[in-house]
Amino acid sequence: MRCAHCRPLLEAYRMGELDEVRSPLVEAHLSGCDDCRRRAESLAVLPVLRSAAPPDWSPPDGFVERVLYAAEEPRTAVEWALGRRPGERRRSEPRLRCAAAAWLWVGFLAGLLAAMPATRRLLLGRDLAELTFGERRLELLPWSIEDPLLKPRRALVVSSPAQRLHSTAEALAEGWAYAALAETLVGRHPWDDQAARRYRTALDESPGEPWLALRYADAVSGVWAQRDESGRSIDPALPATVDAATAEALRLDPNNAVAHYLRAAYLWQAGDEPGFWSALRDGNRAPRATNHTRAAADSMRRLAVASRVTPLPFWATVWKEWRDDAPAPLAGLVEGSRQWARRARKQGSSVRFLDQRLELVKTGAWLRERGESVGLREAGTPLVNDALEWTKRELSWVECWQAGGQEMASQLRTLGRAAEADWVLGQVSAHQAAVEGAFSDIPWWAWWAYDPLSLPWLSACLGLRWLSWALALQAMVLACLGLARRDQWDLLPWRLAEASRVALPALLSSLVLTGILILWPVLAGTYTSGSGRALAVVVAASLLILPCLACRQALQRLARRYDRRLGAAREDWSTRLVAGDDTAACRSEFLRAAAPEFYLTAAALTAAAALLLAVPSAILEHAFARILPDLMAAFL
Amino acid sequence: MSESQVGPPTDDELLARCRGGEAAAFAELVKRHALEVGRLIGCLVDDPDLVAGLVQETFVRAHRGLASHRGGRIGAWLARIAVNVVRDGRRYAWFSPVDEPESAVRRGMAGLPPKLGEPARLRFLAGESYETIGHLLELPERTVRVRAEAALNRLRVELGERSERCP
Numbered sequence: 001m002r003c004a005h006c007r008p009l010l011e012a013y014r015m016g017e018l019d020e021v022r023s024p025l026v027e028a029h030l031s032g033c034d035d036c037r038r039r040a041e042s043l044a045v046l047p048v049l050r051s052a053a054p055p056d057w058s059p060p061d062g063f064v065e066r067v068l069y070a071a072e073e074p075r076t077a078v079e080w081a082l083g084r085r086p087g088e089r090r091r092s093e094p095r096l097r098c099a100a101a102a103w104l105w106v107g108f109l110a111g112l113l114a115a116m117p118a119t120r121r122l123l124l125g126r127d128l129a130e131l132t133f134g135e136r137r138l139e140l141l142p143w144s145i146e147d148p149l150l151k152p153r154r155a156l157v158v159s160s161p162a163q164r165l166h167s168t169a170e171a172l173a174e175g176w177a178y179a180a181l182a183e184t185l186v187g188r189h190p191w192d193d194q195a196a197r198r199y200r201t202a203l204d205e206s207p208g209e210p211w212l213a214l215r216y217a218d219a220v221s222g223v224w225a226q227r228d229e230s231g232r233s234i235d236p237a238l239p240a241t242v243d244a245a246t247a248e249a250l251r252l253d254p255n256n257a258v259a260h261y262l263r264a265a266y267l268w269q270a271g272d273e274p275g276f277w278s279a280l281r282d283g284n285r286a287p288r289a290t291n292h293t294r295a296a297a298d299s300m301r302r303l304a305v306a307s308r309v310t311p312l313p314f315w316a317t318v319w320k321e322w323r324d325d326a327p328a329p330l331a332g333l334v335e336g337s338r339q340w341a342r343r344a345r346k347q348g349s350s351v352r353f354l355d356q357r358l359e360l361v362k363t364g365a366w367l368r369e370r371g372e373s374v375g376l377r378e379a380g381t382p383l384v385n386d387a388l389e390w391t392k393r394e395l396s397w398v399e400c401w402q403a404g405g406q407e408m409a410s411q412l413r414t415l416g417r418a419a420e421a422d423w424v425l426g427q428v429s430a431h432q433a434a435v436e437g438a439f440s441d442i443p444w445w446a447w448w449a450y451d452p453l454s455l456p457w458l459s460a461c462l463g464l465r466w467l468s469w470a471l472a473l474q475a476m477v478l479a480c481l482g483l484a485r486r487d488q489w490d491l492l493p494w495r496l497a498e499a500s501r502v503a504l505p506a507l508l509s510s511l512v513l514t515g516i517l518i519l520w521p522v523l524a525g526t527y528t529s530g531s532g533r534a535l536a537v538v539v540a541a542s543l544l545i546l547p548c549l550a551c552r553q554a555l556q557r558l559a560r561r562y563d564r565r566l567g568a569a570r571e572d573w574s575t576r577l578v579a580g581d582d583t584a585a586c587r588s589e590f591l592r593a594a595a596p597e598f599y600l601t602a603a604a605l606t607a608a609a610a611l612l613l614a615v616p617s618a619i620l621e622h623a624f625a626r627i628l629p630d631l632m633a634a635f636l
Numbered sequence: 637m638s639e640s641q642v643g644p645p646t647d648d649e650l651l652a653r654c655r656g657g658e659a660a661a662f663a664e665l666v667k668r669h670a671l672e673v674g675r676l677i678g679c680l681v682d683d684p685d686l687v688a689g690l691v692q693e694t695f696v697r698a699h700r701g702l703a704s705h706r707g708g709r710i711g712a713w714l715a716r717i718a719v720n721v722v723r724d725g726r727r728y729a730w731f732s733p734v735d736e737p738e739s740a741v742r743r744g745m746a747g748l749p750p751k752l753g754e755p756a757r758l759r760f761l762a763g764e765s766y767e768t769i770g771h772l773l774e775l776p777e778r779t780v781r782v783r784a785e786a787a788l789n790r791l792r793v794e795l796g797e798r799s800e801r802c803p
Contacts, residue, residue: 059674063688
């Protein structure tokens with residue numbers, strides 16, 4: 001015999017299962033093969049194991065009769081003591097579990113379906129609400145997660161759909177928004193025309209004065225931007241005037257870097273790109289060029305190359321502001337324009353765009369402040385007029401109701417222009433009333449249907465709440481049963497084990513569902529940031545899973561302890577049952593052997609589980625409304 | 637007259653009579669297979685006091701499932717029912733393991749997870765073949781071998797350590 005033949009037989013050899021033919025062959029091989037002998041010795045534990053086999057079982061007296069009795073009953077003694085058959089629990093468990101999961105998923109799917117645009121149109125026959133402000137058209141959607149279990153709120157924070165915002169952002173990034181910044185400062189300045197004439201007159205009276213020439217160029221460049229509604233330049237001869245003005249300023253002071261930069265801006269605007277680069281180089285090489293002016297010129301160059309648009313009035317104001325010995329605002333202005341241009345290229349989602357909208361508002365306010373300081377110092381309050389125009393335009397965006405309208409009204413009142421302040425506030429009220437009016441005829445159910453989050457969220461919250469209520473109700477029912485029907489006490493461990501088995505998958509499924517609901521808007525890239533919702537998922541998981549697991553473990557441990565007491569008397573009952581004892585007497589004896597205190601402990605545990613579930617569900621319900629918005633506002 | 641008519645009835649014949657509602661036939665089946673089922677259950681549980689109840693439960697289930705028997709050896713069918721009864725008892729806490737089995741081997745067996753303990757008990761205590769165990773546990777024979785070997789390695793360590801502690 002070879003090793004390959006011997007080794008598969010070693011186990012059977014050690015267990016004494018080999019026949020008389022193969023056993024001697026294996027023994028002979030082992031005597032001559034050290035490797036196989038070591039393997040056989042490693043199996044020396046097998047005879048020990050085999051010796052531990054229980055002795056042959058012999059049925060007790062009357063066993064067959066007991067089996068027949070139980071089969072005909074048809075209950076075994078254990079089942080008789082338990083009052084039911086083992087299969088009953090296993091049949092009911094999937095039904096409860098499926099019902100709980102189905103209820104949650106139906107709510108989720110209903111919410112998902114209701115949130116789809118096609119469903120919304122089908123329900124309402126139109127979009128929810130639309131507002132038109134000038135050229136802009138806003139589709140208003142309710143967006144409220146505040147206390148979804150009470151009633152839907154009419155959110156004043158409205159936004160157009162993500163796709164529309166995205167396309168609008170792309171359209172605005174290179175054009176309107178950038179121009180709005182420039183126009184906010186120097187666009188449509190009626191005083192520029194007057195100032196240009198004044199500076200021209202002063203220059204004529206004092207020829208060779210560099211700063212007058214530069215002021216004249218600034219003013220002319222401001223007039224450049226004046227356009228009527230058709231977009232036509234008011235004065236077609238202005239480019240030549242600017243050219244002459246900047247040339248004259250350079251002739252008078254060739255070392256003035258600002259004059260070079262201003263001419264560069266003019267040349268770019270006029271389409272003379274080689275001249276632009278030449279003037280830019282001349283400005284950087286000018287003896288009076290500083291790091292500030294070079295940085296600003298570099299910013300101008302970047303913006304010009306990136307957006308192909310360099311509004312001359314904007315840069316005229318930039319240089320003018322620098323010339324007014326305000327390097328810090330100049331640096332801030334340049335940095336702001338850089339940031340804006342950088343962000344404009346990163347238009348990604350509505351969230352980002354909204355952030356940029358807010359940034360735009362902030363930047364606009366900052367620029368307005370800068371412009372106001374310059375304008376007030378130089379020419380009274382003309383820039384306030386421009387800011388007023390800007391505010392009129394921006395009032396269509398709800399963010400500006402507060403940031404723009406209120407601030408502007410405050411400024412106007414400070415300047416003693418109460419009538420215009422009232423007008424601004426009136427515009428704010430009018431727009432607010434328009435939005436409220438657009439929302440007023442929306443049926444109540446449409447708020448849920450239109451809100452992409454509230455209905456599924458509502459379902460998840462209700463699911464958690466009802467589940468906790470169900471557990472509490474079960475505890476009460478068990479208490480009533482235990483008090484009213486003492487013969488049902490023995491059912492408690494299995495009922496509780498069943499409840500824990502049913503509750504845990506339902507809770508886990510609802511937890512997953514809640515996570516999907518929370519992350520869904522984030523994944524869809526709409527409306528809100530995802531960090532707060534991800535935090536809510538983690539919090540919910542920690543709040544829900546741990547109490548459930550602890551409760552389940554406690555219930556099962558309790559059930560096992562109870563079952564030991566039951567098992568101690570089971571055999572005796574079975575015997576007495578066969579012997580013809582009175583069934584009621586056997587039950588009574590069983591109940592006396594059982595642990596009465598088990599019921600109270602189990603009911604308390606169930607009530608605690610219900611409480612532990614109710615508290616996190618309540619926290620989750622109000623998390624978005626009360627906690628997370630504050631946290632997000634604080635950190636984001 | 638054929639030989640089968642004069643000899644004792646076969647299991648299949650008894651089964652057919654049981655399906656016809658004859659209690660005596662079922663009693664005869666119980667008498668024939670109770671020892672075999674009891675020996676199997678005795679290897680699967682550590683508490684010998686539980687064996688009678690579980691054997692009884694096995695035959696009660698068999699009686700309820702007479703219609704579900706689709707041929708084959710009655711003993712194998714009953715053995716599978718017995719394994720399921722023991723599993724259900726363990727799963728639904730009909731019985732709990734005894735606190736500390738007296739035998740060192742039983743203690744080692746009790747410490748094994750059910751996935752390893754069942755093949756080990758059936759192989760090393762009951763002496764069933766791997767093929768039979770695979771049929772009872774509804775597992776491939778190779779899987780049963782691997783699990784039994786893993787259980788054996790654990791038991792070897794367990795018994796070796798115990799013997800070192802308690803020579």
